[in-house]
Amino acid sequence: MPAQTIICMKWGTRYGVDYVNRLASMIRRNTRRPTRIVCFTERPEGIDPGVETAPLPPITIPERVQWLGWRKISLWQAPLLDFEGDVLFLDLDVVITGSLDEFFDFEPGRYCVARNWSEPHLRVGNTSVYRFPVGRMTYIYDDFNRDGERFLARYRNSQKYISGEAKDMVFWPPEWCLSFKHSLLPRWPLNFIKVAPLPPGTKVVAFTGKPDPHEARDGHWPVKSPWKRLYKHVRATPWIAEHWR
Numbered sequence: 219m220p221a222q223t224i225i226c227m228k229w230g231t232r233y234g235v236d237y238v239n240r241l242a243s244m245i246r247r248n249t250r251r252p253t254r255i256v257c258f259t260e261r262p263e264g265i266d267p268g269v270e271t272a273p274l275p276p277i278t279i280p281e282r283v284q285w286l287g288w289r290k291i292s293l294w295q296a297p298l299l300d301f302e303g304d305v306l307f308l309d310l311d312v313v314i315t316g317s318l319d320e321f322f323d324f325e326p327g328r329y330c331v332a333r334n335w336s337e338p339h340l341r342v343g344n345t346s347v348y349r350f351p352v353g354r355m356t357y358i359y360d361d362f363n364r365d366g367e368r369f370l371a372r373y374r375n376s377q378k379y380i381s382g383e384a385k386d387m388v389f390w391p392p393e394w395c396l397s398f399k400h401s402l403l404p405r406w407p408l409n410f411i412k413v414a415p416l417p418p419g420t421k422v423v424a425f426t427g428k429p430d431p432h433e434a435r436d437g438h439w440p441v442k443s444p445w446k447r448l449y450k451h452v453r454a455t456p457w458i459a460e461h462w463r
Contacts, residue, residue: 221252228259235264237310244314294359301352309346316421333389335400345377346424393419406449
């Protein structure tokens with residue numbers, strides 16, 4: 219059986235190599251099939267030797283956004299290493315809580331993505347968890363690479379760009395991918411007294427913005443504004459420690 223491929227990206231200093239290594243450990247525990255793990259990064263030092271590393275793919279990108287999420291557009295080019303077929307992308311700040319193998323069985327050959335939790339009624343995917351067919355939708359990269367400023371003026375972020383331009387897109391089953399902040403965290407004021415639950419059937423929990431996984435695990439939401447402390451609160455969440463390792 220050929221290996222299924224799961225990739226991630228690490229650039230800058232927002233996340234350390236410990237995030238890459240934890241992600242690889244979670245992938246191994248939650249796949250039963252042969253799985254190839256690849257991290258695209260400009261700093262491979264310290265990454266688990268079981269993870270393949272490769273330089274960040276080239277892209278013509280305006281200076282002001284070159285280290286933001288727009289860089290993920292570079293993954294839509296072809297060739298991309300020696301990849302073929304469907305490749306699953308995971309952000310570094312996710313917690314894997316269930317089997318990943320089903321992500322490769324769902325709607326093969328199509329662009330599959332988590333529905334954006336903050337805009338559930340719109341056709342917008344959240345690219346914390348997505349699978350794409352290498353070489354079949356290269357216009358996503360080619361168009362931006364040719365004239366990035368045009369799309370920066372039209373779209374607020376890269377996932378809106380992909381959602382707006384993709385000719386084919388399907389959402390994962392809604393119970394597979396959840397947002398810690400938007401799906402699980404109890405609403406104010408219950409977030410002060412209740413721990414965020416982990417529903418059955420959840421495979422990936424995304425930590426968009428703050429808190430990060432280690433912060434939610436420990437019950438710490440870093441905020442500077444005294445007013446935000448009145449409502450931005452998270453209780454220590456034991457299931458994160460169980461899975462995020």
